[in-house]
Amino acid sequence: MQSIKQCAQRFISNKIFNSNNSNFLFCIQRSYYNRFDQIEKEKGHFIKYNDIVFPPQKPGEEKRPGYVCNVKKDIKYSPLKMWYIACFVRGMTVDEAIKQLSFLHKKGAAIVKETILEAQCMAAEHNIEFKSNLWVAESFATKGRPATGYRRHGRHLISEVRYNYCHYFVRLEEGKPPKQYYQSGPKSGEEMLKEWMEQMHSRKVIHSL
Secondary structure: OOOHHHHHHHHHHHHHHOOOOHHHHHHHHHHHHHHHHHHHHHOOOOHHHHHOOOOOOOOOOOOOOOEEEEEEEEEOOOHHHHHHHHHHOOOOEHHHHHHHHHOOOOHHHHHHHHHHHHHHHHHHHHOOOOOOOEEEEEEEEEEOOOEEEEEEOOOOOEEEEEEOOEEEEEEEEEOOOOOOOOOOOOOOHHHHHHHHHHHHHOOOOOOOO
C-alpha cells in the first residue's frame, strides 16, 4: 500500500512533467519573462552614479577625483566565492588588479577582470585623462535572485534544485590608492591629543546655558 507522501509526489510529478499540460508551461514562461523584466528595471541603479553632474569647483579648492562605476548582473556563481575575489582587489591599482586576477584560476576572477576592463574603457567617456591612473575604490558582490527548478528521480520522486546568482559592483577612482585601504596606521601622540580635544569640545552638557 502506497503512503500519502508517495501519492502526493506522483500527483505533482504528473502535473509538472505531463506534456499535455499547456497551462502549467504557460505559467512557467510567464513567470520567467516577468523575472527578467524586473531585473532590467533594477539594473541601472548603480550605473546612474555615472550620470551625476557636480557643480563647478571654486578657485583653490582641492581637485575632485573622477570616478566610473560598472556592474555585472546575474552571474551564475556563488556569492560567497565572489565575495573573496571582490575583497581581494580592493585598494589596488587597475594594472595591479588585472595582473593579479590573471594568475587567479577561478571563474569569478575572470568575471571581475572583465568588469574592471569594461570600467576602464568607460573611463575615457568621463573625461579621465589616463586610464591607467585609476584604482579600485569599491568592489563588492551581492546575492542575486535564485532560480528554482525541479529534478526528476526514479519511482516518481522529484526534488528541488536551486541555481544561485550574484551581482558584482565596482567603482574605479582617479588618482593613487591610499597606503592602507581598510584602516589608518597608528596615530602619533599629537594626533591622539587633537582627536581627544575635538571630542571634548563637541560634548553637550545637559541643562546648561
